[in-house]
Amino acid sequence: MSGVGVDWLEDSTFLEFGYCVTFARGLDAVELLRRMGCDVATAAMKTRIDANHWIEDLLDDGHPDVGDKEWVIRAGESDGWAFAVEDGGIRGIDEEVLVEVSAGTVAMSIFRNVNAVTVFSYAESGLVVCQYESPLQRGGSDPDRLVPELIRAGVLCPGGDMPDLGIAEEQRLTLRMMHAEFGVTLPQETVEDGELLAAMI
Secondary structure (H helix, E strand, O other): OOOOOOHHHHHOHHHHOOEEEEEEEOOOHHHHHHHOOOEEEEEEEEOHHHHHHHHHHHHHOOOHHHOOOOOEEEEEEEOOEEEEEEEOOOHHHOHHHHHHHOOOOEEEEEEEOOOOOEEEEEEEOOEEEEEEOOOOOOEOOOOOOOHHHHHHHOOOOOOOOOOOOOHHHHHHHHHHHHHHHHOOOOOHHHHHHOOEEEEEO
16 A cells, blocks of 8 residues: 555545545546446546536537536546545445446445535445444445444444544544555545546536
8 A cells, every 4th residue: 555545635625615535446547437427538637626617617618518517526546446536526425326336346435525424335246335424323235344444443432332523533533444444545645736537427
């Protein structure tokens, strides 16, 4: 692993509008975007700022064919995982999307909105195994699968209860668990200020 985790999201400017990041093991950026329903035929390298204005700029330049597009997702690859970053988006926590993304592999998504609502999802081979807003109210095909990992991370106590954590700290521990247990990383400089492959949906 590169050593760069994902918990920096909780100290980033992404908190202004919220974030959703989806990871898929062994895929490349194009395939992840395709599985998320994006138009990969028109994908292009974009910074975060350019991606957020892409659809609007195209419409202003007289391209009405993008009028049905809702938002832009940027994707990259790091340490054997593809990742897709949504600035204020929610597609990565949609169960149907996770089913598609995880076909033949493992996928995870982490979400936080401006109201501090958080969602963590873990999927394998086309099944959403564990998904929750609160670690004590887990859903999915095997909601207890990640209990050992959540205990090791401090998200849950050894007896299965929750420690007295604020939302930000609970989210940070979940992000650290994703890195420690599954090896996902998110290159901060590239995601925040560099270019990633962007596609409209």
